[in-house]
Amino acid sequence: MRFLDLLTMSVNNLRRRKLRTALTVLGVIIGVASVVIMVSLGIGLNALMLEQYASYGDMTTISVYSDSYYGRPSDDTEPNFLTDEVMKQFQRIDHVEGVSPMLSTYVIMKQGVYETSMSITGVSREYLEKIPLAQGKAPEEGDEMKLIYGNWIIQRFYNSKTGEGYWETGELPDIDYMNKPMFVIFDTSAYYQSQGGGENQVKPPKKYMIDAAGVVEGGVDDYNSYAYSVYTDIEALKTQLKQIYKKNPIPDQPTNKKGKPYPYFIYEQAVVFVDDMSNVMDVQQTLIDMGYQANSQMQWIEQSQQTFDVIQLVLGGIGAISLFVAAIGIANTMMMSIYERTKEIGVIKVLGCDMGNIRNMFLIESGFIGFMGGVAGLAISYTVSYVMNNYLGIGQIMMGVEGDISRIPLWLSASAVVFAILVGMVAGFFPSLRAMKLSPLAAIRNE
Amino acid sequence: MPELQTPEGGSRGLEKQRVPIIQVKNLYKIYKVGETKVYALGGVDFTMYKGEFCAIVGPSGSGKSTLLNMLAGLEKPTKGEIVIDKIHIEKMKENELVAFRRKRVGFIFQSYNLLKTLNAVENVALPLSFRGMPRRKRNEIARKYLKLVGLEKQMNHMANAMSGGQQQRVGIARALAVNPRIIFADEPTGNLDSKTTMEILKLMRRIVREQNQTLVMVTHDNHLASYADRQFHIVDGKIFKIEECHHEDEGEIER
Numbered sequence: 001m002r003f004l005d006l007l008t009m010s011v012n013n014l015r016r017r018k019l020r021t022a023l024t025v026l027g028v029i030i031g032v033a034s035v036v037i038m039v040s041l042g043i044g045l046n047a048l049m050l051e052q053y054a055s056y057g058d059m060t061t062i063s064v065y066s067d068s069y070y071g072r073p074s075d076d077t078e079p080n081f082l083t084d085e086v087m088k089q090f091q092r093i094d095h096v097e098g099v100s101p102m103l104s105t106y107v108i109m110k111q112g113v114y115e116t117s118m119s120i121t122g123v124s125r126e127y128l129e130k131i132p133l134a135q136g137k138a139p140e141e142g143d144e145m146k147l148i149y150g151n152w153i154i155q156r157f158y159n160s161k162t163g164e165g166y167w168e169t170g171e172l173p174d175i176d177y178m179n180k181p182m183f184v185i186f187d188t189s190a191y192y193q194s195q196g197g198g199e200n201q202v203k204p205p206k207k208y209m210i211d212a213a214g215v216v217e218g219g220v221d222d223y224n225s226y227a228y229s230v231y232t233d234i235e236a237l238k239t240q241l242k243q244i245y246k247k248n249p250i251p252d253q254p255t256n257k258k259g260k261p262y263p264y265f266i267y268e269q270a271v272v273f274v275d276d277m278s279n280v281m282d283v284q285q286t287l288i289d290m291g292y293q294a295n296s297q298m299q300w301i302e303q304s305q306q307t308f309d310v311i312q313l314v315l316g317g318i319g320a321i322s323l324f325v326a327a328i329g330i331a332n333t334m335m336m337s338i339y340e341r342t343k344e345i346g347v348i349k350v351l352g353c354d355m356g357n358i359r360n361m362f363l364i365e366s367g368f369i370g371f372m373g374g375v376a377g378l379a380i381s382y383t384v385s386y387v388m389n390n391y392l393g394i395g396q397i398m399m400g401v402e403g404d405i406s407r408i409p410l411w412l413s414a415s416a417v418v419f420a421i422l423v424g425m426v427a428g429f430f431p432s433l434r435a436m437k438l439s440p441l442a443a444i445r446n447e
Numbered sequence: 448m449p450e451l452q453t454p455e456g457g458s459r460g461l462e463k464q465r466v467p468i469i470q471v472k473n474l475y476k477i478y479k480v481g482e483t484k485v486y487a488l489g490g491v492d493f494t495m496y497k498g499e500f501c502a503i504v505g506p507s508g509s510g511k512s513t514l515l516n517m518l519a520g521l522e523k524p525t526k527g528e529i530v531i532d533k534i535h536i537e538k539m540k541e542n543e544l545v546a547f548r549r550k551r552v553g554f555i556f557q558s559y560n561l562l563k564t565l566n567a568v569e570n571v572a573l574p575l576s577f578r579g580m581p582r583r584k585r586n587e588i589a590r591k592y593l594k595l596v597g598l599e600k601q602m603n604h605m606a607n608a609m610s611g612g613q614q615q616r617v618g619i620a621r622a623l624a625v626n627p628r629i630i631f632a633d634e635p636t637g638n639l640d641s642k643t644t645m646e647i648l649k650l651m652r653r654i655v656r657e658q659n660q661t662l663v664m665v666t667h668d669n670h671l672a673s674y675a676d677r678q679f680h681i682v683d684g685k686i687f688k689i690e691e692c693h694h695e696d697e698g699e700i701e702r
């Protein structure tokens with residue numbers, strides 16, 4: 001028998017008892033809709049959480065520290081400082097796209113009457129290029145030292161005459177990074193000594209005028225991971241430091257056991273860029289195995305994700321129960337249908353309808369119930385999902401983030417329909433076997 | 448008796464060339480009711496030939512329906528042989544029997560057994576669809592046979608919108624449409640009034656003649672059986688006599 005003929009017969013049989021078919025389909029609709037909505041909520045919650053973490057910082061970066069830098073006593077082991085040599089090792093780890101060392105130096109900055117003290121962080125050019133800028137652009141290679149200011153930095157400047165800053169006055173200082181000169185004092189200890197007066201009066205250190213390369217985007221209240229730092233190209237910073245301190249030890253650089261500085265730069269921190277979120281944890285473990293401290297956003301996400309997996313499982317399970325009830329409904333409908341059609345099934349068997357065809361006819365029928373329920377249930381899911389996302393603001397209430405709480409990706413809708421058809425066919429399987437085995441004698445028995 | 452039933456016996460040409468189509472040898476059907484055995488059929492032997500209109504006649508409970516069921520492969524014999532169109536069917540499995548019926552057998556039922564959701568053409572075409580025949584082709588065949596049984600005007604009527612006589616005509620067309628080797632009819636006029644009964648009976652006779660079909664009809668009515676070429680009288684599970692009828696009044700019956 002041709003598939004099209006089978007399909008026609010099955011659909012005709014369903015049309016014959018419209019009310020019963022509709023009620024059975026309704027069961028499947030509710031089942032499918034509850035599974036899809038529940039799973040979509042799980043996906044939505046998870047995605048919202050990821051978005052939340054993503055707003056805290058880049059998901060594919062790992063920060064690396066060395067214990068040795070902070071002077072942990074290690075008598076027998078060589079200190080495992082973060083050096084250029086180590087950066088090259090990091091670069092060779094699988095899935096690592098780039099490495100940026102970080103070198104900070106504490107400085108005093110002055111513009112007009114405003115001044116502040118803070119760290120300048122030297123990072124690689126690759127890192128600089130990732131920073132979203134509101135004004136200016138990342139410094140070019142070989143440029144002299146230029147600074148990128150975080151969008152919160154302006155809050156730190158205070159008026160050197162009144163001693164009051166943004167926190168006291170509530171007014172932003174009148175600072176123009178891009179157009180007015182910024183003076184930077186690197187040798188802060190010499191500066192404080194020169195300010196101190198008294199007997200050990202020291203000649204004030206040299207002030208350097210450093211240009212701004214750009215300002216991080218965002219207002220004074222918008223948080224991002226670059227907001228509270230001043231960045232510069234690490235190579236330029238190193239050149240600058242060597243120039244300033246010449247043979248003298250550079251502050252904050254560790255010294256060996258004899259108290260002498262090392263002949264190379266030692267970084268307090270490094271950032272490793274990984275190609276994909278899914279590889280972050282592996283790379284992080286590799287770094288820890290190499291003897292460094294490493295942490296990333298992913299480790300927090302991993303924990304939350306496990307929680308959300310459980311939530312999703314519970315939600316999906318609740319939905320699955322109603323789908324299971326619907327499956328029982330399908331089985332019941334098919335059984336009833338077979339009892340009613342005993343004679344008819346017998347007749348087509350006498351007329352030579354293949355047993356397999358009879359079974360398939362019933363499987364198609366129950367599968368079709370599943371299909372209709374699946375499609376209609378999906379339509380309802382999309383509607384409910386749309387309402388939840390656009391009118392109820394549940395995302396805002398539950399997670400405190402803007403965004404869609406219920407998300408139905410394409411794979412979910414496709415698999416919902418396929419699953420509904422499968423559920424229908426599984427529910428119809430035993431009834432269909434029963435139909436197949438019915439005796440043809442029932443047909444010709446005269447009543 | 449046996450020498451008459453062998454194919455050679457047929458071709459020896461006592462009357463004309465007779466090709467056996469059904470050969471039954473020593474057929475038993477025993478039902479167990481509690482401890483006692485009930486012989487529904489107690490050793491039946493006969494041969495039916497191609498182009499014959501045979502009637503199996505007997506009172507109710509005589510085993511005639513059991514016999515028909517076994518000839519059509521709906522029930523399995525307890526012992527004995529059934530050879531139809533040179534094929535032994537007594538040991539076939541159920542799906543083989545279904546395939547056998549699909550390819551070789553047409554069926555006419557007492558209660559017509561048309562599918563209510565289908566119209567006349569679709570009902571006639573139904574057994575052809577079991578063979579995987581495309582819709583256009585099978586509907587064409589169905590229309591041809593509906594014309595043959597005189598239902599040109601009712602082709603697209605739904606099955607349950609027709610009278611009993613019309614429904615049985617559809618049933619006859621359905622049995623013919625598959626071009627079977629044998630047609631089995633189980634009390635085909637049992638649900639019809641006497642006038643329609645005559646019409647249907649004459650129709651069946653005419654078509655069997657024209658198409659050179661073999662028809663096996665089961666009935667309890669001796670008068671109806673007398674329209675057949677041969678009557679197999681069956682009583683208590685045994686063939687009690689085989690009666691040949693020569694119809695000089697053939698013309699009168701057919702017109």
